[in-house]
Amino acid sequence: MNDDYTPPKVWTWEKENGGQFASTNRPVAGPTHDKPLPVGKHPLQLYSLATPNGQKVTILLEELLEAGKSADYDAWLIRIGDGDQFGSGFVEVNPNSKIPALMDHSVTPPRRVFESGAILLYLAEKFDAFLPHDPSLRTETLNWLFWQMGSAPYLGGGFGHFYHYAPTKIEYAIDRFAMEVKRQLDVLDRHLADHRFMAGDEYTIADMAIWPWYGRLIRGGAYGDAATFLDGASYTSVARWEAEIAARPAVKRGIMVNRTSGEPSGQLWERHDASDFATRTQDKLDPQS
Ligand SMILES: N[C@@H](CCC(=O)N[C@@H](CS)C(=O)NCC(=O)O)C(=O)O
Numbered sequence: 001m002n003d004d005y006t007p008p009k010v011w012t013w014e015k016e017n018g019g020q021f022a023s024t025n026r027p028v029a030g031p032t033h034d035k036p037l038p039v040g041k042h043p044l045q046l047y048s049l050a051t052p053n054g055q056k057v058t059i060l061l062e063e064l065l066e067a068g069k070s071a072d073y074d075a076w077l078i079r080i081g082d083g084d085q086f087g088s089g090f091v092e093v094n095p096n097s098k099i100p101a102l103m104d105h106s107v108t109p110p111r112r113v114f115e116s117g118a119i120l121l122y123l124a125e126k127f128d129a130f131l132p133h134d135p136s137l138r139t140e141t142l143n144w145l146f147w148q149m150g151s152a153p154y155l156g157g158g159f160g161h162f163y164h165y166a167p168t169k170i171e172y173a174i175d176r177f178a179m180e181v182k183r184q185l186d187v188l189d190r191h192l193a194d195h196r197f198m199a200g201d202e203y204t205i206a207d208m209a210i211w212p213w214y215g216r217l218i219r220g221g222a223y224g225d226a227a228t229f230l231d232g233a234s235y236t237s238v239a240r241w242e243a244e245i246a247a248r249p250a251v252k253r254g255i256m257v258n259r260t261s262g263e264p265s266g267q268l269w270e271r272h273d274a275s276d277f278a279t280r281t282q283d284k285l286d287p288q289s
Contacts, residue, residue: 024081029091033086035087039103043106044071044102046061047099048078048258049260050255051099052213056120057123059208059251060254061073063130063254069129075257075270080099117146148210158181163226164223165223181230185218192240211242218242256268265281
């Protein structure tokens with residue numbers, strides 16, 4: 001690493017560049033090893049990890065179950081730090097090798113769904129829930145769902161990477177992405193100042209997409225001390241909305257699924273049954289931890 005780097009004419013992959021994800025990052029796609037995916041007893045099979053993109057989907061699945069829909073599912077753990085996303089079975093479900101990925105075995109042939117936004121839309125349509133019928137509200141829901149899908153890479157891949165994960169702190173990069181993320185937070189704060197939820201009075205898949213990213217950021221759950229650095233407390237309408245969603249029972253369950261960090265009682269590595277939340281969290285499976 002040096003400050004006066006001049007890019008060569010053609011980039012080549014010669015070195016590990018350090019940083020938290022250096023061991024799994026590659027400039028090519030495709031599988032690195034043979035590994036079929038497990039299939040459980042439910043029609044919906046989720047392959048994921050409790051990052052914000054993963055939590056969106058487990059929150060929706062738990063909300064669907066809470067609403068009485070037959071959306072029971074198996075959630076299998078994909079450890080992206082160990083390269084599970086490059087196993088042959090996972091790549092067949094998502095050629096982009098990123099969690100979350102879903103298989104719907106209730107249709108013939110089974111259908112694959114990848115990209116968290118596509119999974120939210122697929123499940124909302126399949127179960128007719130959390131996506132309003134009214135054309136204006138439906139459009140507003142999709143506006144904010146796609147806003148999140150386009151915006152979060154600046155938060156995670158841009159700000160989060162350079163502020164927290166990168167092996168050197170580059171002022172130019174941190175300034176650029178802090179500016180953009182604060183602008184995004186202001187977009188949300190102004191909207192939520194006079195809307196209860198993103199699409200209005202109804203809680204929708206747009207809230208489920210945005211909450212794990214921006215809610216977690218301002219309450220201090222992301223990228224070290226980013227909440228202080230970005231003055232997260234000043235976004236008071238985002239905080240009001242964040243707290244209302246955090247209190248929902250389905251959200252409390254959804255964020256536990258495929259989680260491998262934090263309090264052992266909040267980690268449910270795999271979810272195969274509704275009773276797992278009471279009996280199979282890490283504090284129960286591994287009381288030493
Ligand atoms: N646009 C994708 C992004 C998914 C994504 O970036 N997933 C990350 C975890 S949050 C991942 O699997 N990273 C593994 C890797 O990059 O190898 C989506 O929303 O589903």
